[in-house]
Amino acid sequence: MMHYDVIVIGMGLAGLMAAKTAAEGGKSVLLLGKGVGRAHMHTGCIDLLGYYPSGSSVSVENPFEFIGRLIEERPNHPYARVGIPDIRMALTSFLGLFDGQDYTYFSQGKKNTVTLTPAGCTRTTYLLPSTMAWGGIEDERDVLIVGFDGLKDFYSAYMAQNLNSLGKEGRLSFKARPISLPLSKFSARKTAPALVLARFFEEEGFRDRIGEAVRAELREEERVAFPAVLGVERSGKVRKELEEKLGTTVFEIPTLPPSVPGYRLFQAFKRHLQRNGVTVVMGFAVTEALLRNGTCSGVTVTCPPLQRTYSAEMFILATGSFFGGGLEAKGDRAVEPIFGLPVHQPASRDTWFGDRFFSDDPHPIAEFGVLVDERLNPIDEEGRAVVRNLHVAGSILSGSDPLREKSGGGIALSTGYKAGKGEFH
Amino acid sequence: MTKESVRIEDKTDLCIRCATCMEFCPVLKVTDRFPGPKQAGPGGQRFRGEEVPPVDRCVDLCIGCSMCELVCTSGVDIYRLNLMTKVKYYDEHGIPLRDRILANFNRWMGRMPWATSLVNTMSRVPLMRGILDRLFGVDKRRPLPDLQTPTFRQWFTRRPETHGISPEPSANGRVGYFYGCFTNVGEVDVGKSVIGVLEHNGIQVTVPEQDCCGIPMLGGGDLESARSLAQKNLLSLKAAIDSGMDIVYSSSTCGYMIRHEYADLFGLPGAEEISEKTYDICEYLMSLHEKKLLKRPSEIRARLAYFSPCHVRAMGVGLPALELLKLIPGIQVELIDEGCCGLGGLYGYKKEKYEISMEIGKDLADQLFELKPDAVVTDCEGCRLQIRHLTGIKVVHPIQVLLDAYLEK
Numbered sequence: 001m002m003h004y005d006v007i008v009i010g011m012g013l014a015g016l017m018a019a020k021t022a023a024e025g026g027k028s029v030l031l032l033g034k035g036v037g038r039a040h041m042h043t044g045c046i047d048l049l050g051y052y053p054s055g056s057s058v059s060v061e062n063p064f065e066f067i068g069r070l071i072e073e074r075p076n077h078p079y080a081r082v083g084i085p086d087i088r089m090a091l092t093s094f095l096g097l098f099d100g101q102d103y104t105y106f107s108q109g110k111k112n113t114v115t116l117t118p119a120g121c122t123r124t125t126y127l128l129p130s131t132m133a134w135g136g137i138e139d140e141r142d143v144l145i146v147g148f149d150g151l152k153d154f155y156s157a158y159m160a161q162n163l164n165s166l167g168k169e170g171r172l173s174f175k176a177r178p179i180s181l182p183l184s185k186f187s188a189r190k191t192a193p194a195l196v197l198a199r200f201f202e203e204e205g206f207r208d209r210i211g212e213a214v215r216a217e218l219r220e221e222e223r224v225a226f227p228a229v230l231g232v233e234r235s236g237k238v239r240k241e242l243e244e245k246l247g248t249t250v251f252e253i254p255t256l257p258p259s260v261p262g263y264r265l266f267q268a269f270k271r272h273l274q275r276n277g278v279t280v281v282m283g284f285a286v287t288e289a290l291l292r293n294g295t296c297s298g299v300t301v302t303c304p305p306l307q308r309t310y311s312a313e314m315f316i317l318a319t320g321s322f323f324g325g326g327l328e329a330k331g332d333r334a335v336e337p338i339f340g341l342p343v344h345q346p347a348s349r350d351t352w353f354g355d356r357f358f359s360d361d362p363h364p365i366a367e368f369g370v371l372v373d374e375r376l377n378p379i380d381e382e383g384r385a386v387v388r389n390l391h392v393a394g395s396i397l398s399g400s401d402p403l404r405e406k407s408g409g410g411i412a413l414s415t416g417y418k419a420g421k422g423e424f425h
Numbered sequence: 426m427t428k429e430s431v432r433i434e435d436k437t438d439l440c441i442r443c444a445t446c447m448e449f450c451p452v453l454k455v456t457d458r459f460p461g462p463k464q465a466g467p468g469g470q471r472f473r474g475e476e477v478p479p480v481d482r483c484v485d486l487c488i489g490c491s492m493c494e495l496v497c498t499s500g501v502d503i504y505r506l507n508l509m510t511k512v513k514y515y516d517e518h519g520i521p522l523r524d525r526i527l528a529n530f531n532r533w534m535g536r537m538p539w540a541t542s543l544v545n546t547m548s549r550v551p552l553m554r555g556i557l558d559r560l561f562g563v564d565k566r567r568p569l570p571d572l573q574t575p576t577f578r579q580w581f582t583r584r585p586e587t588h589g590i591s592p593e594p595s596a597n598g599r600v601g602y603f604y605g606c607f608t609n610v611g612e613v614d615v616g617k618s619v620i621g622v623l624e625h626n627g628i629q630v631t632v633p634e635q636d637c638c639g640i641p642m643l644g645g646g647d648l649e650s651a652r653s654l655a656q657k658n659l660l661s662l663k664a665a666i667d668s669g670m671d672i673v674y675s676s677s678t679c680g681y682m683i684r685h686e687y688a689d690l691f692g693l694p695g696a697e698e699i700s701e702k703t704y705d706i707c708e709y710l711m712s713l714h715e716k717k718l719l720k721r722p723s724e725i726r727a728r729l730a731y732f733s734p735c736h737v738r739a740m741g742v743g744l745p746a747l748e749l750l751k752l753i754p755g756i757q758v759e760l761i762d763e764g765c766c767g768l769g770g771l772y773g774y775k776k777e778k779y780e781i782s783m784e785i786g787k788d789l790a791d792q793l794f795e796l797k798p799d800a801v802v803t804d805c806e807g808c809r810l811q812i813r814h815l816t817g818i819k820v821v822h823p824i825q826v827l828l829d830a831y832l833e834k
Contacts (some may be wrong), residue, residue: 002715003715030743033498034498034500035445035495035496035497035498035499035500036445036449036495036496036497036498037498038498040443040445040448041443041445189456189457190457191457192457193444193447193448193453193461194448195447195448195454196453196454199454199788257443257444258443258444258445258447258448263448270762274760274762275760279743279744279748280743281741281742281743282495282496282738283494283495283496283497283738283739283741284741285500301741303685303740303741304685304688304689305685305688305689305696305697305700306684306685306700306701308741308742324498325498325499
């Protein structure tokens with residue numbers, strides 16, 4: 001039986017962050033994920049707190065100010081469990097992943113950024129990849145939006161039309177104009193997923209041909225938006241070279257998932273973890289936890305036909321919510337399948353959802369999850385410890401509604417960080 | 426009906442179409458002739474059935490790296506779906522003669538060492554390669570391995586000496602070594618190094634009767650040949666285990682087949698027991714290290730790049746070779762964990778796939794050219810052949826590095 005100081009279960013943002021923090025604390029770490037983790041499903045931006053209270057129609061300008069309020073008003077919220085100092089430390093640690101690289105993350109000081117979506121709407125976020133700089137709504141310069149015939153996850157015409165209707169409502173002060181380049185004219189392929197197209201952009205020849213074609217289409221625009229496919233490993237350089245070629249600002253817009261910025265984020269984490277000696281085992285589900293007297297001694301991974309048991313001093317559960325598989329809906333109960341932790345939820349299934357899917361009212365199911373104490377140890381409804389050497393992080397935690405709050409990334413990073421620091425009882 | 430009573434047997438339905446697998450597919454990365462794992466696997470599955478003749482030949486372009494399955498968070502067995510579709514296709518259309526010969530080539534050569542020099546000479550004659558290329562579709566740009574005599578098995582059964590290191594009394598256990606066809610005829614030195622390292626650590630090694638593990642046939646869609654080889658190997662491996670041995674392998678590809686597919690795909694009786702007692706050589710040595718039984722290697726100075734093969738990833742044991750290399754003082758090792766090398770076993774030998782194979786390997790080659798290591802280290806013979814062909818850099822098995830460190834005075 002292989003033994004580690006810490007075993008992290010889950011390879012999304014929270015699990016990656018927990019593994020990083022534990023490894024940097026000198027622990028031997030095993031990171032287990034049944035798949036690659038859901039970082040790929042996200043835009044690559046890190047939301048901290050976009051709306052508070054969560055149903056509010058006006059977005060938050062300074063997230064830390066509102067997190068302070070939230071901590072006072074909602075003591076069961078994951079942010080209240082972590083506290084502002086550790087939230088800040090978590091973000092600093094995350095930014096450290098990109099130290100000295102040409103692809104980094106930035107925020108506008110302490111403020112949120114309102115940025116553009118591929119649907120031509122706006123969204124509020126906190127940390128953005130450097131390739132998305134100048135894509136905020138405050139910028140008044142007109143935008144040329146470049147799409148590709150053959151890239152199925154980004155439609156420039158759709159985006160431009162929606163942005164221009166926002167403009168007519170007076171909510172934006174720039175105009176958008178779409179073009180779409182046929183991929184087959186620039187490569188041997190008719191279609192390509194986003195990551196393949198991103199790899200093309202790493203080639204100088206391809207980049208030059210695209211640059212020429214876009215420059216020929218430019219009119220008055222001083223900004224050019226591309227889908228987030230500007231390179232994989234050298235995105236900073238790709239973007240800079242396109243800017244030089246076009247003589248305009250160039251920035252990326254997130255695409256539909258799976259997203260290239262999500263892939264870059266995952267790769268940055270994975271490389272950092274492997275350099276720090278973390279063992280990464282992907283592709284197999286943890287099917288059982290060995291529990292005795294409220295302590296976990298090991299977890300079993302099923303790798304057919306074998307069952308392998310790994311032991312550790314401390315465990316971190318970061319398996320996500322329903323989407324990631326950390327919570328499962330079984331008939332009329334939501335359960336946590338590995339440790340069988342108590343899941344905070346209403347008594348009856350009738351109250352899981354609001355009446356309408358697209359409603360301004362919250363769906364109670366969004367706040368389902370595992371209850372924890374201030375050390376992120378799981379507790380039951382009466383506040384009693386359940387598994388002493390287990391910490392819980394990420395969207396499996398109860399007490400927040402990340403979709404409405406726009407807080408998912410911040411919760412994942414900060415709870416992952418705190419769990420990885422590992423405060424024992 | 427309670428919801429708990431519903432069991433999803435067909436894992437296709439678990440697919441949520443998130444397309445994460447499409448990001449990681451090495452074939453889709455370089456060609457749009459392959460629709461990608463999502464479309465070919467759970468997507469295409471909706472149009473297939475027992476009675477429906479298989480039409481989707483494109484699945485033949487799947488290289489079999491299983492990355493799609495490993496990254497899938499929903500637990501869809503995408504690689505397996507594609508493999509079984511390939512099997513069904515070839516069942517209906519017949520296995521091409523070329524594929525049968527290629528799959529058996531190293532296996533046959535192991536049995537007729539007398540023919541080695543003739544085959545070596547012929548495989549270097551451009552006219553021969555031209556004929557093979559034109560008539561059989563074995564791409565002439567792909568170098569054929571240099572076959573060696575005596576074979577590993579011949580060496581082992583005849584040897585009086587033990588590779589420069591005198592054997593310790595077998596204090597630490599006995600193992601049966603599954604060397605595999607390619608070690609036997611193409612990289613005898615890997616086999617010798619395994620014996621050298623194990624004996625140096627007080628392990629007594631025998632080589633059980635063995636045939637090809639069956640993975641070259643399986644990869645070409647020939648399920649039945651693979652199954653009969655599996656049955657054959659199971660008998661001798663079981664006998665070895667029953668006599669108190671563990672089984673070790675140095676080829677991650679053979680190892681994956683024996684450890685996982687014999688039980689999980691073929692469901693052969695007794696296969697699970699074999700799985701439980703079969704170990705990757707580096708994994709086995711690391712477990713000795715954990716028990717403080719592994720001898721300390723001497724210092725050797727080298728800058729290495731370790732490339733993680735697909736089948737090592739698919740075994741779910743982490744990267745034991747990398748851990749092992751890190752135990753050697755003076756070794757500086759950079760991990761390259763970027764997916765498939767592009768060879769895919771016999772895939773890269775086939776004329777219609779050679780270019781895809783080389784294109785997949787391009788990113789890896791570029792990284793290695795940038796890194797300029799003294800040598801590349803990897804557990805899989807396929808990866809070693811491909812990296813040599815792509816870069817010309819020296820490529821070795823991790824066990825050869827460890828033996829060098831033991832031989833260093």
